[in-house]
Amino acid sequence: MRRKIYTGTIILLAFILIGGMYYSLPYYISKPGMAKELEPIITVDDGFKEEGSFMLTTVRMGRANIYSYLEAKMRKYEEIYPLDMILADKETEDEYNARQLHMMAGSKLNAIEVAYRKAGLPVHYKYKGIYVVQVVPGMPAEGKLQAGDRIYKVDGHNFPSSEKFIDYVSKKQAGDKITLTYLRSKKTNTVSVGLKHFKADPTKVGIGISLVDDKSIMVEPKVSVKTDEIGGPSAGLMFSLEIYNQLTSEDLTKGYKIAGTGTIDEKGTVGPIGGIEQKIVAADKAGAEIFLAPNENGTKTSNYRDALKTARDIKTKMKIIPVDTFDEAVRYLEKLPDKEKG
Secondary structure (H helix, E strand, O other): OHHHHHHHHHHHHHHHHHHHHHOOOOEEEEEEEEEEEOOOOEEEOOOOOOOOEEEEEEEEEEEOOHHHHHHHHHOOOOEEEEHHHHOOOOOOHHHHHHHHHHHHHHHHHHHHHHHHHHOOOOOEEEEEEEEEEEEOOOOOOEOOEOOOOEEEEEOOEOOOOHHHHHHHHHOOOOOOEEEEEEEEOOEEEEEEEEOEEOOOOOOOEEOOEEEEEEEEEEOOOOEEEOOOOOOOOOOHHHHHHHHHHHHOOOOOOOOOEEEEOOEEOOOOEEEOOOOHHHHHHHHHHOOOOEEEEEOHHHOOOOHHHHHHHHHHHOOOOOEEEEEOEHHHHHHHHHHOOOOOOO
């Protein structure tokens, strides 16, 4: 009898332990990710080689289980976030992942444009439609469209931008219907969707989707940026520097390992990102010697100040450099002395 009780207790504990791995808590955990060289990821046709390297830094983000939650409580550079700090209102995890991937796509386009224009080369775009990144619950698109759908026709018309699509829809009345032609899993579909007033703004009507432009950039020489499943816009600055470095004969790396982070817009402005502390840890572990951090025009709560604090805390020898624009980063790198070869 005792043996049966003992065996039953062991089985129960095993189920509890295994269940703890798969039971999701209403939190996300972020921790230091990786610092990865960009030259193998980005290829400009007949581009110039570099002695050092530019490095992409990431944060690992995942849904918490019991063990990862407890681990994050004990580790200094792991952060715990409630779901509503990561997911938008009523946003699903699939929609969040789609949003992150499309933000990465937009970041790549901006980086290419900034780098090619800096190099004095022309840039052209081809508009292909819009991507659905979120469907608003309770609105007409719910159940008909989903995150990742690419809409390329409305009532049989192609539009040159998402702004034109929004203008077309906004001129209609609640109760009107529009026909959308979209691509999902490489299959073309057509659906009729009614229009409805938004609860947040009853003066406006729509079908209830958040969207981003789907467009391709046309440049010569051609450039390829392979990011796989990396999401978010935070690699924009480093993308632009790597692309520009391959376009021009002067090697901006000067033989150094240069990591960094920051969004980039089409004008070359560097914007703040989340997880700067974890990215400093990741860059230091990868042996980076310089880290470019968003300065946010010198505000007291800037990414740069947080990066500097973390660098001091982990006692890294890595130099933390504040930047507000792509041009500012280039000027700093141009003035760097060549690294002594030892």
